[in-house]
């Protein structure tokens with residue numbers, strides 16, 4: 001829906017940003033993997049928790065919370081696992097006990113996404129796919145010994161382990177000195193523990209910034225003002241997410 005109105009050459013897929021540096025003329029040079037450089041008036045870093053754009057604005061880095069979510073998928077859930085479909089319902093199921101959790105979320109296309117969440121130091125946040133190498137559903141079940149069979153079925157009936165997601169967070173209220181023509185949105189600006197807000201904030205950041213730019217007399221002022229609005233909005237939400245996450249996992 002978002003791509004439809006755009007000419008196909010506008011979006012350059014598979015372009016990995018290495019870094020962003022200010023050129024002598026004040027514009028921003030975006031260096032891509034492979035050596036290509038794009039010079040821009042405005043760079044909006046929407047490149048997530050491990051943002052490469054962020055490094056041009058601040059030394060702040062996300063810190064591992066000590067908790068990792070192992071993501072599992074149950075596909076074709078209504079047909080193949082009707083009991084799980086009923087158990088999870090149309091929204092999200094949360095079960096917490098002794099600093100561990102099993103969460104399940106109804107997604108589109110008859111998929112239930114499950115997270116087995118627990119504390120572990122055995123991860124690398126730079127290469128999460130190499131963390132907990134070889135972990136199996138049997139290993140996971142061992143961590144949840146004694147939990148109810150209905151909750152354990154969310155692990156045993158999953159098609160596969162889809163991802164290892166170490167949970168990282170920037171300090172709540174992270175800010176940086178304004179640099180004209182360079183800003184961040186979404187997790188790049190304010191990654192926080194997942195308590196059901198991240199996507200919503202990222203989309204709101206993007207929509208508001210777009211509106212501010214298209215309706216501005218001076219887009220530089222509009223970007224600066226919107227950055228402040230975004231950071232002021234995210235700070236108390238991040239604080240609350242960190243507090244609740246800490247309560248759940250003693251993290």
Ligand SMILES: Cc1cc2nc3c(=O)[nH]c(=O)nc-3n(C[C@H](O)[C@H](O)[C@H](O)COP(=O)(O)OP(=O)(O)OC[C@H]3O[C@@H](n4cnc5c(N)ncnc54)[C@H](O)[C@@H]3O)c2cc1C
Pocket residue numbers: 015016017018046047048049050051052069105115165167185186187188194195196197198199200201202
């Ligand atoms: C386990 C887990 C569960 C979550 N559950 C929820 C939930 O239920 N509800 C909710 O609202 N939020 C949830 N979140 C949070 C949510 O996923 C994020 O807040 C949201 O995805 C942030 O969107 P974003 O566009 O800022 O970043 P991302 O979704 O991370 O997108 C960043 C994009 O930038 C690309 N990128 C990264 N680095 C570079 C680079 N150097 N160059 C070019 N491109 C790059 C990435 O490939 C990616 O496509 C969850 C997060 C986790 C970890």
